Amino acid sequence: MRKIWYKTAINEAMHEEMARDERVFLIGEDVDLFGGVFKISRGLVERFGARRVRGTPISESAFVGLAAGAAMTGLRPIVEMMYIDFALVAMDQLINQAASTSYMSGGRVRLPLVVRGQYGTGTSEAAQHSRNFESWFINTPGYKVVMPSTAYDAKGLLKSAIRDENPVLYLENRVLYTHKEEVPEGEWLVPLGSAEVKRAGADITVVATGYAVHKALSAAEQLAGRVDVEVLDPRTLDPLDLPAVLSSVRKTANLLVVQEAPVQCSFASEVVRLVVQEAFRDLEHPPLALGAADVPVPFSPALERAVIPQVEDIVAAVQRVLEKGA
Amino acid sequence: MESIDLHIKRELLEYLVLIRRFEERVKVLYHQGAIMGAIHLYIGQEAVAVGVCRSLRDEDTVFSTHRGHGHAIAKSGEVERIMAELMGRDEGLSRGHGGSMHLFEPPKGLMGGNGIVGGGIPLSLGGAFTAQYQGSDRISVGFFSDGAVNQGTFAECLNLAALWKLPVLLVCENNQYAATTPVERSTAVRDVVGRARAFGVRAEKVDGNDVEAVFQAATAAVAALRQSQGPRLLECETYRVEPHCGIIPDERTPGERELWNPRDPVSLFVGRLVGEGAISASDLEALERRVRERLDRAVEFGARSPWPDPQVDPHRTWVLQ
Numbered sequence: 102m103r104k105i106w107y108k109t110a111i112n113e114a115m116h117e118e119m120a121r122d123e124r125v126f127l128i129g130e131d132v133d134l135f136g137g138v139f140k141i142s143r144g145l146v147e148r149f150g151a152r153r154v155r156g157t158p159i160s161e162s163a164f165v166g167l168a169a170g171a172a173m174t175g176l177r178p179i180v181e182m183m184y185i186d187f188a189l190v191a192m193d194q195l196i197n198q199a200a201s202t203s204y205m206s207g208g209r210v211r212l213p214l215v216v217r218g219q220y221g222t223g224t225s226e227a228a229q230h231s232r233n234f235e236s237w238f239i240n241t242p243g244y245k246v247v248m249p250s251t252a253y254d255a256k257g258l259l260k261s262a263i264r265d266e267n268p269v270l271y272l273e274n275r276v277l278y279t280h281k282e283e284v285p286e287g288e289w290l291v292p293l294g295s296a297e298v299k300r301a302g303a304d305i306t307v308v309a310t311g312y313a314v315h316k317a318l319s320a321a322e323q324l325a326g327r328v329d330v331e332v333l334d335p336r337t338l339d340p341l342d343l344p345a346v347l348s349s350v351r352k353t354a355n356l357l358v359v360q361e362a363p364v365q366c367s368f369a370s371e372v373v374r375l376v377v378q379e380a381f382r383d384l385e386h387p388p389l390a391l392g393a394a395d396v397p398v399p400f401s402p403a404l405e406r407a408v409i410p411q412v413e414d415i416v417a418a419v420q421r422v423l424e425k426g427a
Numbered sequence: 428m429e430s431i432d433l434h435i436k437r438e439l440l441e442y443l444v445l446i447r448r449f450e451e452r453v454k455v456l457y458h459q460g461a462i463m464g465a466i467h468l469y470i471g472q473e474a475v476a477v478g479v480c481r482s483l484r485d486e487d488t489v490f491s492t493h494r495g496h497g498h499a500i501a502k503s504g505e506v507e508r509i510m511a512e513l514m515g516r517d518e519g520l521s522r523g524h525g526g527s528m529h530l531f532e533p534p535k536g537l538m539g540g541n542g543i544v545g546g547g548i549p550l551s552l553g554g555a556f557t558a559q560y561q562g563s564d565r566i567s568v569g570f571f572s573d574g575a576v577n578q579g580t581f582a583e584c585l586n587l588a589a590l591w592k593l594p595v596l597l598v599c600e601n602n603q604y605a606a607t608t609p610v611e612r613s614t615a616v617r618d619v620v621g622r623a624r625a626f627g628v629r630a631e632k633v634d635g636n637d638v639e640a641v642f643q644a645a646t647a648a649v650a651a652l653r654q655s656q657g658p659r660l661l662e663c664e665t666y667r668v669e670p671h672c673g674i675i676p677d678e679r680t681p682g683e684r685e686l687w688n689p690r691d692p693v694s695l696f697v698g699r700l701v702g703e704g705a706i707s708a709s710d711l712e713a714l715e716r717r718v719r720e721r722l723d724r725a726v727e728f729g730a731r732s733p734w735p736d737p738q739v740d741p742h743r744t745w746v747l748q
Contacts (some may be wrong), residue, residue, distance in 0.1 A: 126560070152560065158590065163549050170553015170567075173538055174488055174561060195582075197543050199551060206539060207522030337569035382715035 102285055107249075108141055108278040110256035111217075115142065117288070118263040119149050122177060122346065125263060127170055129181030138183055139278060143229055153361060161191035165216070169199040172214040179263060182218030185272065186232045199268045214268045215259075220311060221275040222361055222409045227351030228397030230403075232363030235310070236393050238270045239339040239371070245269045245293055246339040250314035252282040254336050255361040257291025265293060276310045296342035298349065302331035305355035305419055308346060309334060313359045313410065320415035328419055338368050346372065347380050356388035361409050364392035391418045431639055433705055435481070437441040439638050440700060441714060442477040442695050446497045448718050449506065450669075452726065453496065455674050461730070462513045464526050469497035470548035471636075471668035474692035475500040475600050478641025479568060479661070482649050488554035488567045490547040492600075494530045494667075495540035498570055503535040516732035523735040526668060544605075545571060545578030548597070552584055555595035555658075566594040566652040575603030576619055585626035588658035591698045596648050597628070597660040600635060607675065623660040635663025636692040639699075667689065 105113070125357035127142055127148075133156035136143030146154040157164040161182075168178035180223045182188050188195060195216065203212045222231045238244045247262055247269060249255040255273070262269040299314060300321055306370035307330055314334045321330035333349050335341055350356050356376050358369040376388055394408040410418075430438075432705060450470045456462040469476065476497035483502065491498040499509055505520065512519025514645050520530050521539075528540045540556060542545035551569025558565035575581055576599060588595050605613045616622070623630035629651075633644045641663055648659040666687040672676030689695075700706045706714075 155591075158583075160583035160587060162580050163552065163587045166546075166549020166580065166584075167556055167587065170490065170538075170550035171556045171560070172553070173550065174554045174557040174567075176557050192544055193543055194549055198541075202539060205521060205525040205529040206533075207519075207524040209521065209531045209533055210538070287738055290656040330542060 102283040105284050106250055106278065106419045107252040107255050107280045107282070108139065108273075110252040110284055111141055111259055111273060112143055114256045114259035114263070116148065117144060118260055119145065119153060124177045125174065126155065126176060127179045128155040128164055130157055130159055130183045132156050132181050137181065140274065141273070142181065146273060161187055162194050164412040165191035166198060167344065168214060169194060169202070169212060170198075172212045173202060173210050177213045177263065179215045179217060181205060182216060184230050185218035185234050186229050188216070188218060188234060196241055197210060199374070200241050200380070203267070204243065211266050211267050212268055215262045216268070216272055216273045217273060219273040219275040219278070221277075222393075222398050222405060223276050223312070225400055225405060226400055227400040231398035233272075233360070233393070235272060236362055236367040237339050238368070239368055242410065244339065245337065246272070247293060247337050248311050249336060250271045250274070250334050251276065252280065252284050254291055254297070254334075257289060258283060258293065258336060261290050261293050269293070272311070276312050277315075284304075289403055291336065291339045294340040294342055296330055296333055296335045296345035298331060298345075299334050300330065300332040302329040302353065304329045304353055305357060306331050306333055306349040306414070307357045307359060307419065308351045309359040310338065310368065311361060313361055316410065316412050317415055319361055319412045320419065323412065323416055324419060326421060327359040328372040330419060341375070343375055343379070346376065350376055351383045352379050354383055355422055356384065357415070357418050358388070358390045359410055359415055359418070360392045362392055363395045364390045365395060367392060386422050389418055389422050391415065428705065429643075431642060434658060435642075436503055436639070436700060436705060439477055439481060439642060440696055440706070442481060442501050443473045443638060445506065445718050445721070446473045446476065446500050446720055447693050449500060450496060452722050454669075456514075456726070459613065461691060463515065465493070466513070466527050466673040467482055467671065468555035468669040469494055471475045471687070471692070472602055473497055474638035474641050474696070475635045475663045475665055478638045479596070479598055479645045481571075482642055482645040483566070483568065485535050486565050486584040488551070488565070490538050490551035490554060490567070490569045491530070491540040491569050492547060492572065493540060493542055493544070494572070495570070497643065499530040499532070499537055499585055503532040503537045505532055505535070507725045507728040508520065509727040511732045513517060514729040514732070515734065516729055517618050517735045518728070522740070539546060545575035545580040548575065548580045548584045551597070552588055552593055554594035555588070555742060556591070558594055559591070559655075564653040566582040566596060566649055568598060570598045571611045572605070573599065573614065573619070574624065575599075577605070577613060582626070582689065583645055585623055585628050585660075589627035590659040592655060594652040594655065595658045596645070597623070597658065597706045599660065599662045601664050603669050604671065606671045607677065610736050619662045620660065624674055630660035631661045632664065635665030635691045636695060638696050665692075674740050683702070
């Protein structure tokens, strides 16, 4: 099978969905020039023209709100946030407007909107270019939150997100952009709200998101022979595929959740809450949530590495859960 | 300026009176507890909503504000389901999910109000974008007030609308107040028209209490928008007679309201039409009776409409595929 980059998979999904549906258009900073700063929209303006690939001024509130208004009146926008951090500038439009309007209208207006943005740590870009927002949007009624960790999922999930009738936050990990993986040709989708076991195991379930999936897989390799780790990637964080999480935990009887975002009131703490609530008696040891330190992400590689969970932290956390629990 | 046909003048008057009496009725129902929440009355500004919205077609989209009852009535012609919405009922325009600030009637181009000052301006550009994208001659209208011109969205949207020549009519209802702060205490340069022109948006100031002046200016702007001549802004100078909202006290300088009485948009237009011989005292009496009966029916409809059933309501906000 052919191997393509994670970012090429995202690009292919946009090409295919724009070809499939005339109502789909892309809007964001620099998306029409050189394919955007990360080249995710490469070739789109050449193929679909300036009408459907709209580079914008640096006016996040205006272009996010414009996209929401376009969605309310019959189009299907894809908004690109150059860095997900910049979404904060447009938070009123993203939350008060886009996330709430369909409900406030009693369902009389639909708002099919995809907000794509890249996030991630490990590239020394300091606090304002290194945020993780998934938990903010999970806490906001109205958004579906998608966070692919592989090229295959990136493509299949984006195509589903574009076809969804609701606002979807689609989070791309910039460290993973140049990961090359097997992706089949042809037409297929990954449904929103479906988790996948990335590695089967018997002793502990590690639920991991984004780049942490790959770190968890490396940790599992290191532990192989001593501990048989199952790695589960929820892929869509909201709605969460809770049955898949519970079925894995009921098999392994142990749970560690790993993310690169801080833990307080986050996706990881929410998964722990749900498992404790739904499967307490199936647990052998108290579960653990592992995430970033509660500080803005620092610049220096020496500091940045220390505040984000690394492979060795995951290995230690697995051992801690199995030995004495959280 | 071309004179306005008599049947249009009568329609404008009908809407002016309907909105005024609607708001008066809402005020009573609010104090009786039949209408709840944050109610922002439109009394004094009716000529803006009527003059602008009656220059539009059904398919043109209107993005309204927190003070949006007038826009909603003038654009949709609805009264009964707006009243039911204000009362939180299932047969309300937004099925009791939005209330006073979120009135939606998409088949008539009414795309909701907004609880955030300046929040609807970008959305109104979206309606214009869709029209342009589809090659339609529909236009989009964004209402906002002098309070919103100090939000970042206003500046961002002036630029974006001008840059992309979007068919959007930005209507600033300068009602002299941002919540309870008078415009001179919130705005260093009060020339909204000048701000728009600085961004390349053609703009004009009009007497917002003169429904004919608003209608004529809006009609001309809409015609230009349909020919893709780029965005327009209308600053309508008017006056908010009531406090900011039902729950906020108002301590205006004594006598200030009275200064605006001679400019009351309803009596101004009635006086002019009587003077022209376009309507008689008995026409006016019949109109008031029609409006009263319609509002009686609307209140009855709202009160009879069931409350939304929390058991039926979806627990998640997502729309099913």
